[in-house]
Structures are given as C-alpha cells and as structure tokens.
Amino acid sequence: MAIPDAFITGLPKAELHLHIEGSLEPEQMFDFARRNRIQIPFASVEELRAAYKFSQLQDFLDIYYRGADVLRTEADFHDLALAYFERAHADGVVHAEIFFDPQTHTDRGLPFQVVADGLLAGMTSAEARYGVTSSLILCFLRHLDEAAAFTTLQAAEPWLDRIAGVGLDSSEVGHPPSKFARVFAAAGSEGLKRVAHAGEEGPPEYVVEALDLLKIDRLDHGNRALESPELVTRLARNGMALTVCPLSNLKLCVVGDAADHPIPIMLKQGLRATINSDDPAYFGGYVADNYRAVAPYLEREDLITLARNSFLGSFLPDAAVTRHLSAIDAFAG
Ligand code: HPA
Ligand code: ZN
Numbered sequence: 460m461a462i463p464d465a466f467i468t469g470l471p472k473a474e475l476h477l478h479i480e481g482s483l484e485p486e487q488m489f490d491f492a493r494r495n496r497i498q499i500p501f502a503s504v505e506e507l508r509a510a511y512k513f514s515q516l517q518d519f520l521d522i523y524y525r526g527a528d529v530l531r532t533e534a535d536f537h538d539l540a541l542a543y544f545e546r547a548h549a550d551g552v553v554h555a556e557i558f559f560d561p562q563t564h565t566d567r568g569l570p571f572q573v574v575a576d577g578l579l580a581g582m583t584s585a586e587a588r589y590g591v592t593s594s595l596i597l598c599f600l601r602h603l604d605e606a607a608a609f610t611t612l613q614a615a616e617p618w619l620d621r622i623a624g625v626g627l628d629s630s631e632v633g634h635p636p637s638k639f640a641r642v643f644a645a646a647g648s649e650g651l652k653r654v655a656h657a658g659e660e661g662p663p664e665y666v667v668e669a670l671d672l673l674k675i676d677r678l679d680h681g682n683r684a685l686e687s688p689e690l691v692t693r694l695a696r697n698g699m700a701l702t703v704c705p706l707s708n709l710k711l712c713v714v715g716d717a718a719d720h721p722i723p724i725m726l727k728q729g730l731r732a733t734i735n736s737d738d739p740a741y742f743g744g745y746v747a748d749n750y751r752a753v754a755p756y757l758e759r760e761d762l763i764t765l766a767r768n769s770f771l772g773s774f775l776p777d778a779a780v781t782r783h784l785s786a787i788d789a790f791a792g
Pocket of ligand 1: 478629
C-alpha cells in the first residue's frame with residue numbers, strides 16, 4: 460500500500476547533506492542579481508531552469524559555482540539560509556547540519572566574515588521562526604590545493620566555536636581524500652567533526668581513504684562503497700552514517716533510475732543510511748521530495764529507520780537525539 464504523503468512530510472527528520480549554495484532557487488538568483496546590480500547570462504527563470512541538465516557532477520558544479528556569484532552581502536546569505544529553512548521546516552526537518560563552501564566566495568573577494576555571519580544570522584532567524592536547530596559544516600573544495608584549505612581553516616578560526624565540522628566537496632575523481640589528510644588532522648585537533656564526500660563518482664578506495672586518512676565521522680554519498688563487500692561490512696560494523704541523496708544521484712547520473720536506487724540495499728545490508736537533498740534548487744526537490752523518490756521501493760518501517768538514522772548520524776548531543784527519536788515514536792505510533 461502506498462505510504463501517505465502526510466507520513467513523509469510529518470515524520471520528524473534531520474537533514475545532514477545540504478549545500479546551502481545549492482538551495483539558491485532560480486527566482487532568488489534573479490532577485491539577488493537585481494538587488495546587487497549584477498548581470499546574469501539568462502533571460503528568464505525558465506531559461507535558467509532549462510540549463511539544469513547534467514550528465515555528470517562537473518556539469519552541475521560549473522553552473523553551481525557561477526550561480527553563487529550573485530551572493531554578495533551578509534543579507535544575501537541570511538536570506539538564502541532562511542529561505543532554505545522555511546522549505547525544510549515544511550518538509551518536517553527539525554534539525555539541519557548545513558554545508559557551506561567559503562572558498563567559492565573568498566576566491567571572488569568576499570570576506571569570510573560576510574559568509575559566516577550572514578549564514579549564522581539566517582540560522583538564528585530560522586530557529587526563532589520555525590524552531591529548527593542547525594549547525595554549520597565548512598567544506599574545502601577538493602579541486603583546490605591543500606594550502607588553500609589550510610588558509611580557509613585559518614580564516615575560520617574566529618568562528619570555530621560556531622562551526623560543527625569540516626567537509627570535503629567539489630570534483631571528486633582525481634582529487635582523493637589523501638590530498639587533505641593534514642588539514643583534516645588539523646581540523647580534528649581543533650575539536651571539529653570530519654565528514655567527506657566519497658564514493659559519489661569516485662571509487663571505493665576513496666571511501667577507504669576518507670575513513671583511514673581523514674578519520675571521518677560521517678560519509679557523504681558513499682554509493683560506490685557497495686562495490687566492496689568488505690567495505691560495506693566495515694561501515695555497517697562501525698555504524699557509519701551515509702548521507703545519501705536520491706534526486707542528486709538521478710540528476711547527476713550516479714543512478715540511472717529511481718527503481719535502481721541503492722537505498723533499499725543499503726538498509727538491508729545494515730548501513731546507517733539517511734536521505735538528504737544535496738543541492739535542492741538544482742536537483743528538483745527538498746528533503747521530502749527525496750523521500751518520495753524512493754518511497755515506492757520501501758516499507759513504512761524503512762522510512763522510520765531512515766528518519767531515526769538522520770538523528771543517530773547527526774552531531775547533536777545524546778539527549779537531543781533521544782528527544783528526537785521519541786518524537787518519531789510518538790508520530791509513527
Ligand atoms: N558533490 C560534490 N560536490 C558538491 C556537491 C556534490 O553533490 N554539491 C555541491 N558540491
Ligand atoms: Zn553534496
């Protein structure tokens with residue numbers, strides 16, 4: 460029997476894989492361009508949306524980095540974050556750990572402070588307005604070098620008490636986790652959590668490097684880990700959370716068809732899989748849309764497991780996790 464949509468949206472959930480720059484909707488891109496007096500090379504929202512056709516990760520990244528150029532002021536980052544939380548709240552998200560890419564902005568001349576203070580203000584507004592709690596994860600762009608990552612970590616120093624962790628994103632193939640082993644070690648010694656995109660397009664060996672060399676606390680995507688039975692056993696045994704993004708996987712051709720999405724297999728193999736939206740403005744939907752994409756291939760109990768995993772895999776304190784798990788029990792009965 461089909462799972463009612465109200466069950467999907469009503470289920471209390473955390474979002475653990477969301478690039479805030481990837482929540483920039485085409486309408487908002489035009490608004491920010493107008494208020495910052497920037498020309499964008501598209502005549503309309505429809506024309507921009509029509510350009511969102513990707514056959515691999517790099518196709519998306521090229522347009523995503525260009526889109527971020529409309530973000531110029533603290534108010535832009537505040538408004539961007541608040542708009543995301545409004546949509547996330549409507550989807551039943553009660554906690555979000557959001558990625559941001561400081562280098563995308565500092566490399567075009569914005570101070571780190573504009574980005575960080577704008578996002579933090581948006582997160583504060585969202586908690587006051589919607590009751591959604593959140594934290595920030597600073598991502599290093601892996602197509603840039605180790606020195607640039609160190610410079611970014613240094614720029615973040617005054618904000619480290621308000622940043623939960625570091626991550627690794629951008630073009631995966633050719634930029635293995637080993638490139639960032641030292642900067643992740645430095646981040647770890649600052650008390651930051653560590654996550655990394657691995658196994659989205661890159662081979663299972665990149666996932667092994669992320670575990671062994673970056674000492675990750677959570678794995679972003681991880682789809683290609685399934686190619687290695689030993690790795691699956693290791694991830695399951697360690698209770699490693701995987702932040703899986705079904706609509707992203709479809710849009711970037713990591714998976715050909717929703718019916719072939721590996722989420723059911725991941726759950727059967729005992730992996731702590733979670734469902735997330737990645738870059739919702741570019742990939743066709745927010746977190747509930749991602750649950751909807753795979754729900755036809757899952758049982759009601761699986762959706763509950765996915766929501767539970769989102770809190771178990773979060774960086775929330777134990778007491779908050781327990782409280783959210785009780786809310787799931789109260790909702791699902
Ligand atoms: N993969 C890698 N880098 C990214 C992504 C992604 O899905 N989204 C934004 N940056
Ligand atoms: Zn991502």
